[in-house]
Amino acid sequence: MSAGVHVPRFARWRRHPAASLTVLVLLLAGLVLGGIQGYKFLVRPELSCGKGMTATGSPLQCVGVNLESTAFTKGEPARMRKLEDTVRASNDAVKAESTSVVLLLNLSPVNDVDTLTYESLYHNVEGAVTAVWRANNTAAYGSRPGVKLYLANMGSQYASWQQAVDSIQKHADAEHISAVVGLGQSTEQTRQAAAAVSSRLHIPVIGSTVTGNSMNLDPADPSGRKPIPDMFRVSPTNTDSVIAAGQYVAGMRPAVTSMAVVADSVADDDYTATLAAEAKTRFQAPDRTVTVLPYTSPRSLPAGAGRQDYLVQQFDLMHANLCQAAPSVVYFAGRGRDLGAFVQNWVQGAPCGIAQLHILVGDDASEAIRDDAVLKGVASGRVTVAYTALASPDEWGTECPGSDAKRNYDQFWSAFTGRPDPCTKQPLATTEGALPPLAFDPADLASGQAMLTHDAAVAAISAARRDGAGLKNPGLETGILHQFYCAQMLPGASGWLSFGSDGNPVGKPAPIVQLNPDGTTKTVSLAWPSSAPNLSLPQKGGTGAPGC
Numbered sequence: 304m305s306a307g308v309h310v311p312r313f314a315r316w317r318r319h320p321a322a323s324l325t326v327l328v329l330l331l332a333g334l335v336l337g338g339i340q341g342y343k344f345l346v347r348p349e350l351s352c353g354k355g356m357t358a359t360g361s362p363l364q365c366v367g368v369n370l371e372s373t374a375f376t377k378g379e380p381a382r383m384r385k386l387e388d389t390v391r392a393s394n395d396a397v398k399a400e401s402t403s404v405v406l407l408l409n410l411s412p413v414n415d416v417d418t419l420t421y422e423s424l425y426h427n428v429e430g431a432v433t434a435v436w437r438a439n440n441t442a443a444y445g446s447r448p449g450v451k452l453y454l455a456n457m458g459s460q461y462a463s464w465q466q467a468v469d470s471i472q473k474h475a476d477a478e479h480i481s482a483v484v485g486l487g488q489s490t491e492q493t494r495q496a497a498a499a500v501s502s503r504l505h506i507p508v509i510g511s512t513v514t515g516n517s518m519n520l521d522p523a524d525p526s527g528r529k530p531i532p533d534m535f536r537v538s539p540t541n542t543d544s545v546i547a548a549g550q551y552v553a554g555m556r557p558a559v560t561s562m563a564v565v566a567d568s569v570a571d572d573d574y575t576a577t578l579a580a581e582a583k584t585r586f587q588a589p590d591r592t593v594t595v596l597p598y599t600s601p602r603s604l605p606a607g608a609g610r611q612d613y614l615v616q617q618f619d620l621m622h623a624n625l626c627q628a629a630p631s632v633v634y635f636a637g638r639g640r641d642l643g644a645f646v647q648n649w650v651q652g653a654p655c656g657i658a659q660l661h662i663l664v665g666d667d668a669s670e671a672i673r674d675d676a677v678l679k680g681v682a683s684g685r686v687t688v689a690y691t692a693l694a695s696p697d698e699w700g701t702e703c704p705g706s707d708a709k710r711n712y713d714q715f716w717s718a719f720t721g722r723p724d725p726c727t728k729q730p731l732a733t734t735e736g737a738l739p740p741l742a743f744d745p746a747d748l749a750s751g752q753a754m755l756t757h758d759a760a761v762a763a764i765s766a767a768r769r770d771g772a773g774l775k776n777p778g779l780e781t782g783i784l785h786q787f788y789c790a791q792m793l794p795g796a797s798g799w800l801s802f803g804s805d806g807n808p809v810g811k812p813a814p815i816v817q818l819n820p821d822g823t824t825k826t827v828s829l830a831w832p833s834s835a836p837n838l839s840l841p842q843k844g845g846t847g848a849p850g851c
Contacts, residue, residue, distance in 0.1 A: 350377045355470050356456070359463055364411035366463040367470030368455045370478070375411045375456050380421055383410075386428045390452055393435060396738055397449035402481045402773030404763050405471055406431045406756070407496065409487055410456040415610050417459055418600075418640040419488060423670055423752055427485060427511065428454065429743045430756030430796075433719045438764045440737035443714065443794075445768040452760075453478065461492035468499045475504055481773035481780060482507045482763035485756060488667075489515030489541075489574035494522055494531075501533040505778045507766060510536035511759040512693060512752055514544060514666055515573030516581075519806055533781045535806040537758045537797065538693040539813050539832065541574065544665055545581040547691045547813035547830035552586070552632060552663070554828075562586050562593050563630035565621070565645065567637040569600045578665045579636035586634065594628040596621055600641055611676075614644035622648060626655030633662045639670030642688075646680035664690040669750035673822055682820035694751030694797035695814035695826045706838040708798055715757060715796035719743050749824050751797065751814075758795035762802075765793055788849075790841055799837055801849060810837035810849030 350358045352365035353373030359366055365375045372391035374384060408427060412419050435452045437443045455471060457464040471480060483500050486493045486508070497508045498521055510518065513536055521529045539547075552559050564586065566579035579595075586593050598617045601610060625633070635642055642664060649660055664671075668690035671677045680686045692698075696716075699709035703726035710726070717724045717731045721740030724731065731740070747753055765787070766780040767773025773780070784802055787793050788809060793800035801809040815828040831837070834849040 350374075355453075355474055357466060359466065360458050362413065364456065364458050364463075366411075366456045366458045366466045368405060368453050368467070368474055368478075370453060370474065372454070382425055383421060386425065386432070387454070389432055390428075390454060393432065393439070393738065394451045394453075397439065397451055399447075399449050400774060401449035401451050402479045402767045402777075403451040403453055404431070404435070404760055404767075405453045405455045405480055405483045406485045406760070407455045407457065407467060407471070407483050407487075407500075408485045409459060409461050410454060411459055413459045418610075418638040418667075419670060420640075420673075422673055423750060426747050426750055426753040427487075427756045429719070429747055430511075430753035430758075431484065431760045433715065433741060433743070433753070434757045434760035434764060436738065436741055437715075437718050437761075440733045441718070441731060442734065443718075444761060444765050446734070447768065448771065448774055450764055450767070451478070453480070455483075457487075457492070457496060461487065461490055461496070464492045464496040465499070468496055468503070471500065472503050475506075479774060479777075480504075480506070481767040481777035482509060484509045484511060484759040484763050486510045486513050489513045489518050489572070489577075491522070491571040491573065494518050494520075494573065497534050498522055498531050501531050505781075506533060507763060507777075507780050507784055508534045509759040509762055509784075510534070510538065511756040512538050512666070514538050514541050514693065516541050516577040517573050530805055535762065535784055535802055537762065537795065537800060537808055537811075538666070538755055539811050540807060541577045541665065542581055543811070543813055543832040544691045545578065545585045546832035547815065548582075548634065548663055548665075549585050550830050550832070551689070551691075551815045551828055553588075555632070557631075558590075559631040560591050561628065561630045562591060563625060563628045563633045564593060564595045565625075565633060565635045565637060566595055566597050567600050567641070568597050569602060571602070572600075572638075574665070574667060575600075575637055582634050582636050592628075594624075594630065596624055596628070598637070600637065610640070611644045614641055615648055618645050618648035619652065622652045625649075626657065629657060631661065633660060635662055635664045635668075639664065639667040640674070642668060642671045643674040643676035646686055646688075647676040650680045650683055650685045659684065660686045662686055662688045664688065666691055666693045668818075669693075669752060672749060672818055672824060677818070678820055678822055681818060688818040689827065690816055690818070691830075692751050692814045692816040692824075692826075694754040695816050695824065696745070696748040696751070696754070697826045698812060698814040698829050707794075707840065708838045711794040711799075712754075712796050714794075715754070716745070716748070719748070719753065719757075720745050749822075754796040758797050758800055761795060762787065762793060762800055792840060799840070801837075810834040812837070
């Protein structure tokens with residue numbers, strides 16, 4: 304080529320088409336990659352989710368199975384992060400073959416939107432951690448295989464239950480997931496989640512605090528009577544709770560001649576619906592009037608609107624009708640988180656000749672034992688608050704050695720707190736190479752939720768360890784759980800664990816708990832709504848346990 308002759312730029316590209324195409328692809332790839340990295344740098348993601356989870360919702364939250372014990376939300380409370388670290392350390396310590404239990408809950412509650420709090424979540428996680436610690440470090444529930452615990456999040460208001468179940472299914476084989484426990488509240492979403500786990504994985508689903516009467520019924524069945532095949536629960540049903548409340552009311556003096564049932568009519572909440580339905584009929588008695596006062600809690604709220612402010616307006620309108628009814632006792636058939644608005648309105652509303660209002664609540668009142676409005680109301684003397692708990696730390700009394708049921712609880716208490724047995728004063732015996740003791744606060748047992756989640760996990764672990772079912776065939780565990788009755792009852796913190804053919808607990812107590820102004824609780828009565836007292840394993844020639 305002679306000097307001074309100009310060769311067009313694109314002629315070179317035409318002479319070497321293959322090389323030119325390669326260069327072009329590389330240039331485009333660089334631009335795309337650079338654009339992505341630049342976008343990530345300039346617009347950083349609000350939340351990075353660990354393995355097994357995806358980000359969704361507003362505010363953003365990680366839903367699915369938390370395989371790496373990472374945070375569920377941005378700015379997650381430090382106490383929640385500490386519990387996640389405890390779960391990770393426990394799982395990392397399991398070196399041999401293992402099976403896994405999944406604790407499925409709403410693990411990212413939004414304040415003033417969800418009717419549960421982080422406080423109750425801590426207790427649930429602590430109970431599950433205690434069950435796994437006992438399984439791996441003591442001889443309480445066998446020894447093999449090792450047990451891992453995974454936390455799985457359904458998101459605020461359980462709205463992402465489908466993604467959570469999808470994640471459980473995706474990782475079930477690799478992680479040897481043999482059971483799902485927890486579920487949380489008795490809502491239509493949690494019932495759908497339980498049914499989906501059962502139909503897709505055919506492994507046990509064991510509810511810890513789900514009490515709604517319909518929670519174990521298949522939502523896809525047109526008759527509404529078909530049970531979810533693999534579902535069990537360790538807590539009494541709402542029917543049992545109202546029966547226990549009725550027994551308590553019948554013993555009050557002076558006799559209760561007038562009651563009001565404050566009933567939430569919100570849709571898709573099995574807890575409030577079945578609690579109200581039972582209360583409306585079972586509190587009827589000769590020489591007693593029962594007045595039903597309905598309200599409707601919000602299913603959703605616009606941005607910036609608060610749940611409590613919304614409810615205070617309704618209870619303000621209810622005030623005159625409540626005064627007109629002049630009840631000796633009010634049965635609050637709503638969520639515990641709504642009790643504060645009701646109490647606040649009553650205390651601050653116009654006086655109407657009722658010096659002190661006696662309020663009786665279902666088990667969800669455990670969500671209100673730290674509610675400032677409720678505690679101030681009790682402290683004012685204008686109200687008393689008692690509720691039918693699912694479990695209570697003092698339900699077995701303080702006498703030593705006490706019943707077999709109390710000795711079971713004392714062993715749990717020692718594992719939960721890391722302290723010596725309260726009766727024997729002996730430290731808990733552990734196996735060789737055990738992890739350090741746990742050190743959870745005994746005050747965390749007040750709500751009873753740690754006890755129940757422990758018991759649900761214990762039932763799952765016990766089934767998984769029978770003949771190695773958790774490793775060989777988790778589908779066998781449903782049949783094994785059905786054998787836990789009569790002489791095969793399991794020792795639990797909330798009482799002996801015995802399941803009926805419908806998966807519901809048999810022979811469980813219902814403590815009646817009084818709430819004190821400082822947030823402490825005291826068991827004032829122990830009811831047995833469906834059986835005689837069930838305190839010991841049946842003995843030959845002696846009184847049999849329920850189901851025998």
